[in-house]
Structure formats: structure tokens, C-alpha cells
Amino acid sequence: MRFASHYSYWITMFLLIAGLYIVIAHGNLIKKLVGLSIFQTSVYLLYIAPGKLIGGTAPIVTEQFQVYSNPLPHVLILTAIVVGVATLALGLALVVRIREAYGSIEEDEILEQEV
């Protein structure tokens, strides 16, 4: 049962490792950025999942509800998403410039041109 109750952590870990693997293993600059995004997304899950309580509602104080979910992780991750989008946008912009300068977005072909 422990496995089932912690399944969100397993998903987090899978995404984290998969993302990092793509960044390391792929030579294509766009694919690297895809991996980087997956890697960052896993962190969103790491923060948000523990903030949710089963049966919990939004933290609006009324008499009907006793259990509230913590809203803070959501707010934090909104910020982290913005950071992630900015990183991805900047990364893609750099890839466009690299392609203009080198005519390729494959890491090995770019490094070949510099030797």
C-alpha cells in the first residue's frame, strides 16, 4: 500500500530522471530543451502533490469544511512555471541564433566546425 499512496513521488522521480537523461543523451539542441522542460516539470509535481489533502477544499473559511489544502505550493509553482517558460523561450531563441550561425542544431556538427 505504501507504494500506491506515494505514487505521485514515483511519477515525479520518473519524470525527473527521464528529463535529465534526455538532456544528457541527445545531441539535438531542441531535444535537449524538451528534456530540460520535462526535468523542470517534475519539480512542479514534487511541490504540488503534497499540498493537496484528500477531501480538502480551497482555503476559504466556512463552517461546512474542516479540511483545507495548502495553496502556497500552487502559488510557488506558478512562479516556477513562469521561470520555466522564460528559460525555454530563451533556450529556443539561442537555438535559432545557433542555427543561423552554424547551419545546424546537432551538437556534434557544431563542435566539428570549431575544431
Place this chain on the structure above:
Amino acid sequence: MIAPHLPVLQVVLPLLAAPLMVVVRRGGFAWLLATAASVAALGIALALFARVADGAVLSYAMGSWPPPWGIEYRVDRVNAFLLVLVSSIATVVVIYSRTSVAAEVPREQLYLFYTMYALCLAGLLGITVTGDAFNLFVFLEISSLSTYVLIALGRDRRALVASYQYLIMGTIGATFFVIGVGLLYLMTGTLNLADMAQRLPQVAESRPVLAALAFITVGVCLKLALFPLHLWLPNAYAYAPSAVTALLAATATKVSVYVLLRFYFFVFGGTTVFIALPMAEILLLLSLAAMFIASTVAIFQDNLKRMFAYSSVAQIGYITLGVSFDSVTGLTGGVVHLFNHALTKGALFLLLGGVALRVGVVRFDNIGGIGRMMPVTAFGIVLGGLSLIGVPATVGFVSKWYLVLAALESGAWWLAFLIVLSSLLTVAYVWRFVEAAYFREPDPAVARLKEAPLAMLVPAWLLVGASVYFGLDTVLTVGGASQAAQDLLRGGR
């Protein structure tokens, strides 16, 4: 009336300057505004430094939300020292960049350069001043993202690849850091660093906390370029515009060292870091590797900017070596070397920028005999090199002195020997410059060179002068560093 708001104004002024520059879209105006923001930041940092000199801690509740619920800005003797360092280097570099950047960045992009400069400054100051772990991550990303852009503005197309590589590694580092912060948040329920430090001892030995320590260590070490995680650094430094290299070398890695210190000694406390996990041994080993391997690699570089970039990796090794001693003397040595290396490397890269303005890419084969044509610049580089070696009467000597003392204090005389031995490697690459600059006949291309413009020499020599002055008068630097070290060690136990 304005005094209670100084901690937040420290960050807000450069942060507000940035969008203003984008709106006006004028390079000259942007430079004026960036200079004004840097000078104002320096003034505020000095005021804060004076106010915490007696050991007081200034706490600023953002938006009047009392900590630990709201974001807290917290200034003590440790980060006030860093604020002064970052803002003074930024001020010197921005004055320098008017001439230097105009030659390296297209005219229509100048205002964007200064926008990124102001954002980078805001991020670095924010990392230093904030007392909130997640806020620290956001500022880390603000400074990093603007740094990537600044590097990509370099003239060489390799600057683009260097910037991309730094973006990948920097983002991995920042994400590791935020994973660590997330684990700490899960265990303590707070993001306020002071609050976290109080709650951590109850759960200190639990596995998520140790995992958090590991994630934060790796993440921050990627940012500060500790030896095997330094791969982004040489290319980023070598191909970025000269002013950017100086700013990065002098401030960005140093601020990351501060984050490491803050987490090790203030949040986790020495017991968790140095007893539950063998962090001291790991840091010691990696620092030694950095000192020897990076210095050796530096000797064989042809591009001078790359050479001094590898030298930076080695010098960061000395700083983390000081941290690994976990003693007042060791930390004093580490913190004072952080300050001293910032001055020295800042000066060196600013002077190299002057050479780059005249010859393009600075390689050993195109600066033969430059000592005769650009005597002021070459002499400054030699002085900076002497400080890297650690010759008495330069700042490098002061910090190495404390590191050797700390090594002897901990009974590891062989370590003291290794510190001195690694300085010999520094002699080798500094000598290569001396040999090229003074003992070769200027070839026709070099013989036509003029001295670097005064607008670049004066800021650079300010830093050279500082690195000699603080080598003779150590009251301010060693005094500040040892107080910071004592505060750090007291905070953790």
C-alpha cells in the same frame, strides 16, 4: 523615512531601471540609468553595511506581511559584506562598459545590454539580501537568465554555444536547488531561512533532509563552478563581452558561494553538514582537484581569457577549501579570498578587455611585446597575476596566509604544503604572460597598437589599486570576513 526600506530598495532600484531602459530604447540613456542604479545600489549597500556593523540584524517584511508568512529580507554582517562587494564591482564595471561595450555590441542592441545588466545586478543583489528560500531561487533565475543573454551578446559565434551550454547546466543547477528547497519545505513547512534553521534540528537526520542537502550542494556547486561541475565556465568567460566576463568572474560565482555558506552554516548547521554527511572531505578533495587540475589546464591555454577562466576555477577551489575546514580561520580565509579574488579577477578581465579592444581575440601569439606598446595595461595584468600567485603586498597573499594558517591549525601540514605548491602552478601561467609581453620583440601588428582608452584604464586600475591596497591594509577585509565567519559558525550551532 527611507532608511527602514533600504533592504528592499537595494533590489528594487535596479529592477525598476530595467523596464525603463526598454521603454526609452536609447543606449546612452540606458547607460546613464544603469550607472545611476549601480551607484545607488553601492550607496545603499554601504549604508546597510554600516548599520549592521555592530552585529545587528535588519529584517524587512515584504508588503508588511510578517515573517515567516511573508517574504523576509534579512541583512546581517555576512550578506552586507557581499552586497558591498557586488555593488562596488558592478559600479566599476558599468563605468568601464561605456567604451568597451560600445565596441563589442551593435549600437541598436546597447539598451538591451544595459537592461540585462540591471536585471543581472538586481538578481545578484536579491539572492544576497533575501531571507526566503524560494525567493532566492527566483532571483537566482533572474540573474542566470540575464547572464545567458549577456554572454550571447559576445561577438564570436561561439558565444552562442557557450551561452546555450551554460543555460542547460545552469538550469539543471537551479532545478536541483529548487528540488532541495522543496524537500526542506516538505519537512519543515516553512520557506523562511531563519525559521527553517530553527525547525530543522528536529528532523535533521531524516533522509529527505539529507537528500535536500545533497541536491542543494550539487545545484549550488554547478552555479559556483566547483571543479567537476565547471564545464560551462571557460567558454562562457572566454566568448562573452569583456565587461560581462569581468562582472561574472567577480560577482556571479561569489554570490553562489554565499548561497552555499548560507545553507551550510546558517540553515543546516555544521553538525548536519559536516558530521551526518562527509561534506568536508568531499569539498576538500574537489577543492584540491580544482586547484591543481584547473591550474595545470590553464598553463596550456592559448587564449588569455580562457586561461584566466581556468584560473578562476582554480581560485574557487581555494574558497571552497576554506569552507571545508569548518573553522573560524578557514572560513575567514575563504570569505576574504572570495572578496580578494573578485577584485583581482575583475581587474584582470577589465584589463584584458582593453587588450581585446586593440587586438581582437587575445592570444599569446598576437600580444608579443605588448608590454612596450600598452605599458599601463600590461603592468596592471602583471600586478593582478602577482596577486593570483599570492605575492606579499597583494590581496592574494592575505587570503592564502589565512588558508595556510587554517591548514596548520587543523594539523594538516601537508595541506599547507599543497596550497603553496599549487601557487607555483599559478606562477607558470602568469610567467607565460610576462614572457610574451616583455621578452618578445613587438611584431609589426603589435607595434602599431596604442594604449587602451582612459575610460577603460581608470576603472580597471581602480580594481588593481584596490587589490594592492587591501593587501597592505587588511582591517576592513579580514575584519569583515572574520566577523562574517564567526557569525556563520555561531548561527549553525
